[in-house]
Amino acid sequence: MIWLIGSGQMAQDYVRILQDCNVDFLCIGRGESSANICKMKTNQDVFVGGLQKFLLEQNDEKPSHVIVATNVESLFENCLLLLKQGVKNILLEKPGALKYSEFLSLNNEAKKTNSNIYIAYNRRFYASVLKAKELILEDGGVKSFHFDFTEWSHAIENLDKSLLVKNKWFLCNSTHVVDLAFFLGGKPKELNSYSSSGLDWHPSASSFCGSGISEKNALFSYHANWRSPGRWSIEIMTNNYRLIFKPLEKLFIQKKGEISIYSYDDIDYTIDMRYKPGLYLQVQNFLSNKVENFCSLFEQIEMLEYYYKIAKYNID
Structure with a gap:
């Protein structure tokens, strides 16, 4: 049995896949409005009232796997509840939590129950990325890479999102790009970062620039300016190819010569x-x-050191 926690848009995307995979699953939502929309769009029954109420009412059957696809503010509390129930395999929507201390709490609880928690960076599974990994392997590995995580501040400031989420927008949203770049090019071994120009809704910074060397000994650089036009992109350089993700869903290539x-x-x-x-x-x-x-959750905690440095966040 699989549990899906959440009934919003992200959860609806999961519902369609679980239905097509022909697996037994329960969808557990909180609000009646989103649950009704989910049922209307997917024809999937949804338990209303939230995970805690569900746990009080359900029998002792534990799921083999759980997907947590709630809003960002609720990810931590729902994952913690599942760990306390002894759930062993959890796919937790990104970024996993909003505070550094919350990540550590989840990790400590997971150790007690020997549970596995994975952060749902779905871009690692793009068709474009899978093909790029093949080309990288064939051509002797990544030699250098560059990425841009520019966000459209003029659009984000008007989004119906809490200030808690907007204040951590780099962690909540930009790490989609940054995680993928370091997934392909290797996690940072050294990182030099610079930032400036905070926004009302993201006070730490809006302009970012940096460079370093990865664990695969690939040099990397990054840039983003949230006050200027731009879009997400990644460029991976091998001996014979420049692999370009712009947009990330598609792979473009430039060959040597x-x-x-x-x-x-x-x-x-x-x-x-x-x-x-x-x-x-x-x-x-x-x-x-x-x-x-x-x-993994452990990998995400390791990366938080670099994410907080890039975004100029204070440890919380």
């Missing part, structure tokens, strides 16, 4: 077009316990 950049066409995007990109393979691998490409 050529000026032109063209779309890499030998990729089957069928699954990424049918579902939210990356999500189907992420779920399939999670349920099959094939977790080598996942970001």
